[in-house]
Amino acid sequence: METLLEPLSYAFFQKGLVVAALSGALLGLIGVYIVLRGMSYIGHGLSHSIFGGFAAAQLFAAQFYALAAGLWGIASALAITVVVKKSRVGADAAIGVITIASFALGVALFAKFGSSGPSFENALFGSILGISVGQIVGLVAVSVLTAAFVFLRYRALLFSTFDPEVAAVSGVRVNRIEAALMIVLSLAILATLTVIGVTLVAAMLVIPAVIARMLTDSFGRMLAYSTAIGLASGFVGMYLSYYAGVPSGTMIVLVGATAFVIVLAITGGRGLRRSAGLDSHSEDLLAEPAA
Amino acid sequence: MTGTGVGPELIRLDGASASYGHHRVLTDVSFHVHEDQFTGIVGPSGAGKTTLLRLLLGTLAPIAGDVSRRPDLRVSYVPQLETVNWNFPVTVMECVLMSRTRGRRLPWASRQEKADVHGVLDRLGIGGLAERHIRQLSGGQQQRMFLARALLRQPQLLLMDEPTSGVDVSTRHDILHLLGDLHEDGVAIVLTTHDLNGMAAHLPHLVCVNHRIVADGTPAEVITPAVLEQTFGARMEVLEHLGMRVVVDEAPSNFMAGGG
Numbered sequence: 352m353e354t355l356l357e358p359l360s361y362a363f364f365q366k367g368l369v370v371a372a373l374s375g376a377l378l379g380l381i382g383v384y385i386v387l388r389g390m391s392y393i394g395h396g397l398s399h400s401i402f403g404g405f406a407a408a409q410l411f412a413a414q415f416y417a418l419a420a421g422l423w424g425i426a427s428a429l430a431i432t433v434v435v436k437k438s439r440v441g442a443d444a445a446i447g448v449i450t451i452a453s454f455a456l457g458v459a460l461f462a463k464f465g466s467s468g469p470s471f472e473n474a475l476f477g478s479i480l481g482i483s484v485g486q487i488v489g490l491v492a493v494s495v496l497t498a499a500f501v502f503l504r505y506r507a508l509l510f511s512t513f514d515p516e517v518a519a520v521s522g523v524r525v526n527r528i529e530a531a532l533m534i535v536l537s538l539a540i541l542a543t544l545t546v547i548g549v550t551l552v553a554a555m556l557v558i559p560a561v562i563a564r565m566l567t568d569s570f571g572r573m574l575a576y577s578t579a580i581g582l583a584s585g586f587v588g589m590y591l592s593y594y595a596g597v598p599s600g601t602m603i604v605l606v607g608a609t610a611f612v613i614v615l616a617i618t619g620g621r622g623l624r625r626s627a628g629l630d631s632h633s634e635d636l637l638a639e640p641a642a
Numbered sequence: 643m644t645g646t647g648v649g650p651e652l653i654r655l656d657g658a659s660a661s662y663g664h665h666r667v668l669t670d671v672s673f674h675v676h677e678d679q680f681t682g683i684v685g686p687s688g689a690g691k692t693t694l695l696r697l698l699l700g701t702l703a704p705i706a707g708d709v710s711r712r713p714d715l716r717v718s719y720v721p722q723l724e725t726v727n728w729n730f731p732v733t734v735m736e737c738v739l740m741s742r743t744r745g746r747r748l749p750w751a752s753r754q755e756k757a758d759v760h761g762v763l764d765r766l767g768i769g770g771l772a773e774r775h776i777r778q779l780s781g782g783q784q785q786r787m788f789l790a791r792a793l794l795r796q797p798q799l800l801l802m803d804e805p806t807s808g809v810d811v812s813t814r815h816d817i818l819h820l821l822g823d824l825h826e827d828g829v830a831i832v833l834t835t836h837d838l839n840g841m842a843a844h845l846p847h848l849v850c851v852n853h854r855i856v857a858d859g860t861p862a863e864v865i866t867p868a869v870l871e872q873t874f875g876a877r878m879e880v881l882e883h884l885g886m887r888v889v890v891d892e893a894p895s896n897f898m899a900g901g902g
Contacts, residue, residue: 387730505749510740513730520699520719521795522743564731568775571749573731 358593367479370487371589371599372582374543375607377494378552379559379581380501381539383574384532386560387512392443393431395553396450398540400427402549403453406460421541427453428533454549479546479589479599486545493542497535501574504528509570547600555581558607562614580610649677652715652799652830653698658707660693667693669854670707675799675832680825682842683834684864685851686874691834694851695719695801698832718792720802723784728777735759735772738791762790766820782813789820800824802833806841814840838865838889861887 358364385394404423427449434445501508510518511525519525540552547555563576588603595602653675660668668690675681675698683691696702697709699719718741732740738759739751746752751759763769766786771779779787785805792800805821806814818841825831835841842848848864850856850873857864857873865887870878881888 502749503747506740506743506747509732509736510743513732513737513740514721514726516699516701517719517721518740518743519701520717521741568731568733570730570732570736 355590358590363480364589364593366482366487367599368586368589370479370482370490370546371585371603373490373494373585374546375555375559375581375583375585375588375603376578377490377497377539377581378543378547378555379563379577379579379584380574381497381536382556382558382560382581383563383577384508384512385536385556386564390442391553391557392446393428393536394540394556396431396446397424397428397537398544398549398552399454399457400424400450401537401541401544403455403457403460405544406457420544421538423453424537424541425534428537429530432529432533482545486542490542490546493535493538497539500531500535504531508532547603548598551600551604554604555584555607558604558611559584562607562611565614565618580607584610649679650712651676652679652712654708654710655697655704656708656710658697658704658709660690660697660702661705662693667853668697668851671697671851671855672707673698673849673855675830677798677828677830678825679830679832679847680821680845681832681847681849682845683832683849683851684836684838684842684873685834685856686836689852689873691836691851692722692803695803695832695834698801715799716795716797717799717801718795718797720785720788720792720800720805722803723781723788723808726776726784728784730776732776733772734763734768734774734776734779734787734790737776737787738763738772738794741791741794758794759790762793763787766790766793767816780813781809782816785809785813785817786820789817793824797829799830799832802831804835805833806835806837811840818844838870843887843889865889 359368382394385391401420401424404420404427407423408419430449431442431445434440434449435442440448507518507523507528510521510523511528515525515529540556543552543555559577559580560573562580563573566576567573584607585603588606589599591606592599592602651674655671655673658668658671658673659666660671671694673694683694685691693702697704699717700709700711703709735751735756739755742751742755746755760769760772763772766789768779768783768786768790771783771787776784776787789805802821805817809817814837821831821833833841833845843861843865846860847858848861849858850864850869852873852875857869865880867878867880870876870880870889876891879890881890
């Protein structure tokens with residue numbers, strides 16, 4: 352027991368624990384919509400895109416780099432939405448081109464001019480212990496904003512995720528909802544980037560939602576489970592990272608992945624069948640014929 | 643059933659054309675939907691039936707021509723079952739409630755909303771399935787669930803895309819009866835179908851489509867070998883059975899003779 356309580360005596364750890372749990376919950380909540388829309392890859396792409404903005408912003412507006420990186424991410428998300436709607440390019444290809452090009456630009460800028468803010472490694476893998484008060488305030492604000500968005504637009508979000516064409520006919524402003532979701536997603540990635548890291552944010556967007564889908568057939572319960580699983584992964588991962596001496600983001604993702612394996616072992620084929628439809632390419636895979 | 647469309651007008655397409663990119667799907671379509679209409683849009687796959695529905699729905703803008711709608715018209719749409727992600731995590735109750743997009747903003751349903759959903763599910767004969775996941779329903783039950791979602795909005799016009807596709811004969815009869823009852827209650831209905839004998843022949847009004855409107859009228863007027871050949875591009879025979887038109891493919895011997 353003493354071993355468990357020991358890290359809590361450090362203020363930096365208490366702060367890290369709260370931030371990790373909140374980050375996990377935030378990504379778990381928004382991840383449900385991303386996964387059910389078959390957009391899992393966008394989390395991966397946007398986190399890389401924001402990294403590019405991060406690097407560029409440090410050159411021109413170092414004191415506002417977080418704001419500038421956020422705007423860069425939002426612009427990338429909206430650009431992807433526009434490219435997909437206006438051209439014959441699929442979402443996966445649009446995400447690949449726009450966001451990875453942005454990431455490459457970030458790497459080039461870091462290499463050429465160096466960084467006046469967070470180090471390259473911290474940006475990639477997260478550095479929860481070096482998080483500033485301003486970043487904590489930002490994370491709390493984005494979490495409150497996301498929760499309010501999901502709560503107040505619950506029905507419109509659900510309808511436009513399940514069936515956008517019928518939702519539009521039924522009076523839902525689908526384009527507005529999609530744009531708002533992209534903005535909230537960009538902000539959530541930006542707020543958690545310094546905690547979990549560029550390379551690992553995408554995993555925490557997807558893993559809690561997939562585990563939750565394996566556990567339930569109800570949308571409302573999936574939202575609650577995914578948020579709780581994200582929160583628990585953040586909490587446990589932070590604790591384990593203290594003892595293992597590895598970056599917090601890495602351990603948070605490993606805890607989530609372990610939970611996935613455990614739930615898969617328990618739910619077996621039933622869980623797999625539920626989650627099969629999460630990937631549009633596997634729509635009919637393992638599907639039971641309707642009675 | 644009556645309803646070839648003589649009541650007040652709900653939607654009007656005048657010379658409308660539609661395309662996806664450079665691919666023209668419909669050309670110069672004029673089609674009026676009235677309050678007491680019950681119409682089947684008939685045609686082969688790829689003829690533009692669903693595109694015509696999209697023009698009526700307003701989810702697709704015409705590249706030429708005009709579409710006008712009565713202000714504040716309440717329209718409900720039932721999509722093809724094949725287009726739905728049946729693995730999506732929603733129960734029947736959650737799915738039907740989706741159409742309540744106005745008024746209450748809280749995520750959970752009020753007591754009144756739950757009563758409304760149970761009422762419409764009972765009416766459609768699936769009252770005990772509210773807590774089931776949507777994939778656990780049969781094809782007919784899935785169709786009724788979407789009908790329930792559409793009816794919860796109390797529509798003036800119901801548009802349905804292939805409502806009897808993939809369902810058995812008994813379910814097809816049930817759906818036809820349900821739609822007949824709804825029409826009697828004053829709901830205008832426009833649906834697409836490629837099922838000539840099981841569906842189209844039972845409807846009061848048909849529109850035959852093959853990238854344009856080929857013919858328009860009662861089944862007796864449009865289910866003729868000439869119209870069917872123009873619509874489907876294949877020769878068919880039309881027989882009379884108990885006062886109804888029955889379409890049969892041309893006899894196999896004719897095919898063999900034609901094919902040499």
